[in-house]
Amino acid sequence: MNPVDGAAGVRGSRTVDEALLDDAAGLEANDPGGMLRATASAGSQVRESTALTAEVNLTRLADEGRPRAIVIAGAGTAARTGDLLATVAGPRCPVPVLAHRHSGVPGWVGAADVVIAVSASGRSPEALAAAEAAARRGARLVAIGAPGSPLEAVAERARAPFVGVPRRAAARASLWALTVPVLLAARALGLVKITEADLAETASRLDADADRCRPTAESFVNPAKSMAIALAGSVPVVWGSSPLASMAARRFGDTLSANARYPVITGELGEAGRGRVGLLDGYFGALAESTRDIFADPEDVDDTATRLSVTLLQDGGLADDEISTPAAVEQRRIEAVQALCDRRGIRCTLVTAEGGSVLERFASLVAVPDFASVYLGLAHGLDPMAVPAVTELKEKLRA
Numbered sequence: 001m002n003p004v005d006g007a008a009g010v011r012g013s014r015t016v017d018e019a020l021l022d023d024a025a026g027l028e029a030n031d032p033g034g035m036l037r038a039t040a041s042a043g044s045q046v047r048e049s050t051a052l053t054a055e056v057n058l059t060r061l062a063d064e065g066r067p068r069a070i071v072i073a074g075a076g077t078a079a080r081t082g083d084l085l086a087t088v089a090g091p092r093c094p095v096p097v098l099a100h101r102h103s104g105v106p107g108w109v110g111a112a113d114v115v116i117a118v119s120a121s122g123r124s125p126e127a128l129a130a131a132e133a134a135a136r137r138g139a140r141l142v143a144i145g146a147p148g149s150p151l152e153a154v155a156e157r158a159r160a161p162f163v164g165v166p167r168r169a170a171a172r173a174s175l176w177a178l179t180v181p182v183l184l185a186a187r188a189l190g191l192v193k194i195t196e197a198d199l200a201e202t203a204s205r206l207d208a209d210a211d212r213c214r215p216t217a218e219s220f221v222n223p224a225k226s227m228a229i230a231l232a233g234s235v236p237v238v239w240g241s242s243p244l245a246s247m248a249a250r251r252f253g254d255t256l257s258a259n260a261r262y263p264v265i266t267g268e269l270g271e272a273g274r275g276r277v278g279l280l281d282g283y284f285g286a287l288a289e290s291t292r293d294i295f296a297d298p299e300d301v302d303d304t305a306t307r308l309s310v311t312l313l314q315d316g317g318l319a320d321d322e323i324s325t326p327a328a329v330e331q332r333r334i335e336a337v338q339a340l341c342d343r344r345g346i347r348c349t350l351v352t353a354e355g356g357s358v359l360e361r362f363a364s365l366v367a368v369p370d371f372a373s374v375y376l377g378l379a380h381g382l383d384p385m386a387v388p389a390v391t392e393l394k395e396k397l398r399a
Contacts, residue, residue: 033385038169073130122149224371
């Protein structure tokens with residue numbers, strides 16, 4: 001691959017190598033960090049974290065009764081576990097659920113509240129500061145992170161439950177390892193209904209999608225490779241049609257940004273209709289098409305101009321559950337955006353959730369996109385596991 005113009009040490013290609021996607025050996029050689037393997041471990045993460053959490057006595061969390069509020073503290077993927085808990089708990093949750101991304105805890109947190117500090121490395125300043133602040137204020141504390149880490153030491157001093165989750169990959173590839181303990185802690189408090197069957201079915205769903213998206217499956221039968229090819233060279237717009245699907249859309253934005261280095265626009269489809277749908281008529285949408293000279297020599301037409309690509313994520317859950325947009329409304333919004341895209345010549349892809357439980361439906365919406373983001377990065381000649389700009393930023397902040 002040729003180096004991309006820009007920072008030294010960052011390698012890649014401005015074009016996509018589609019042939020590489022069907023070369024399993026080539027994919028492995030271009031993935032030295034093992035992001036494909038880490039992504040394929042999602043189902044195993046669910047099982048392992050379920051077992052690890054079962055070894056920790058979380059029942060004492062409920063000894064003091066229902067909390068006034070629950071705060072999930074961390075940054076990056078750790079904070080996404082809080083977003084997911086809030087979405088799974090839904091609007092009928094009897095207490096507020098807050099994902100807190102800053103150091104410390106909100107000023108109102110006290111003895112009546114529960115703080116869950118989450119960090120894949122166990123060294124996140126945000127999680128450490130939150131755990132220490134929760135202990136000082138007498139809040140009930142749960143810590144989740146790497147065994148032997150500073151976060152475990154804080155939990156030990158506070159005599160708080162600690163779920164040790166071995167760190168085997170980057171945090172973004174450990175979403176399920178970190179999420180399961182958060183959900184089970186909330187279950188111990190009586191805030192969510194997550195059964196062992198739900199977890200087992202979710203793990204099986206993730207395993208099945210990992211098999212469909214395996215490197216040896218060719219592009220025409222591999223949904224993740226097909227999605228990567230469809231997104232290549234575009235500015236991705238990812239909208240979810242419900243709170244659950246919107247959470248999956250934000251997850252896709254995270255992985256596309258980190259694994260493929262693509263700028264992404266994410267959000268909820270209903271909210272997009274209040275303004276962001278105007279992107280379809282902008283510089284990367286219909287305007288790009290309308291400025292083309294239809295009489296120009298085909299050889300002089302630039303077919304590589306960057307365009308929008310729209311991905312719609314649809315929940316597909318029961319219309320009367322606590323977190324779904326009414327099915328009829330959801331479907332009308334999707335069909336309307338599909339029609340708008342079609343009229344403007346913008347590629348639009350629909351992904352519909354499958355499964356019975358909320359957790360399994362979420363898994364079905366993120367599994368293929370997770371793989372797609374990795375394949376897209378690899379097709380550009382990038383190592384999805386290594387993000388030099390992130391490493392450089394951390395080093396500058398430590399200096």
